[in-house]
Amino acid sequence: MLVGYARTSTIEQAAGLEAQVRDLEALGCEQVFTEQTSSVGPRKKLDEAIAYCRKGDTFMVTKFDRLARSVSHLGQIVERLKEKGVALRVLDPAIDTSSATGELVLNLMGSIAQFERQMMLERQREGIAKAKADGKYKGRKPTARAKADEIKALSAQGISLSEIARRLEIGKASVHRVLASG
Template identity: 65%
Template sequence: MLIGYARTSTLEQEAGLEAQIRDLTALGCEKLFREQVSSVAPRKVLDGALEFARAGDTLVVTKLDRLARSVTHLGNIIAALEAKGVALRIVNLGVDTATPTGKLMLNVLGGVAQFEREMMLERQREGIAKAKGEGAYKGRKPTARAKTAQIEALSAEGLSMAAIAVRLGIGKGSVHRALNPKAA
């Protein structure tokens, strides 16, 4: 049986999810698992797809980044699939682990994907550092500090830190720092 898995990171990516579902259906996937969750969040639907798969089945994804967040994560998924006798097919790469060549290609491509992600993050950090150096990147404005007078007034009325935080829409730690500036 072909089992399809589709994922997007956010609810705003509905079109991307629908495109994956359309492609998986066209490939003949009899069972589809879909979720909209960040790559770093727990993926209960993916876990359900792995649990559902039986010996002789093939798990199909349209792209590698829809499945795994890192080479280690990919390795864990492949190990779980292999232990059950389930193959993995990644459509856009033309990889199918039902073949020895497919297994080799998947490991190589997983390493390249992780390398590219690490390079992208490094470039992002360098860009932020450059922007900070030029004074163009200052981070977000300290919203809680601007509310210090309100925090002190509500505290004087006898409200708890938690109640102040809820009323002003800020964190309890921010209330604590505003009321105890020497401790911060």
């Protein structure tokens, strides 16, 4: 059986998720697990998909970055699949771990993808530092401080921190900071 996994980081990437599902189904995946979570967040559907796989199945993803955070994370996933007798197939670039050559290519490509990600983050940090030095980057506008009066008013009514955070669409920790600051 072919089992697919599709992931995007944000809800705004719905079209990307739909495209992944379409591609996986077109290749014959009978079961496709989907989720929208960041690469560093928990991945419940990934765990469910791996648990669903049985010996002889092939686990499919469209790209590396939809599956693993790093080379070590990729290795952990591949090992979990291998222990179950499940092959991993990545569509782009075309890699299939059912052979020794496929595993080698997977490890090489995973290392290259991780290197590219690290370089991109480094360039991003450099760009932000330059923009800050030029006075062009000030970060995002603080939302909780702008809502300090609303936070204090809701708190005075006896509303819980969690409920205040939910109503004002800010973090609970932000509510706590505003209230602690007086």
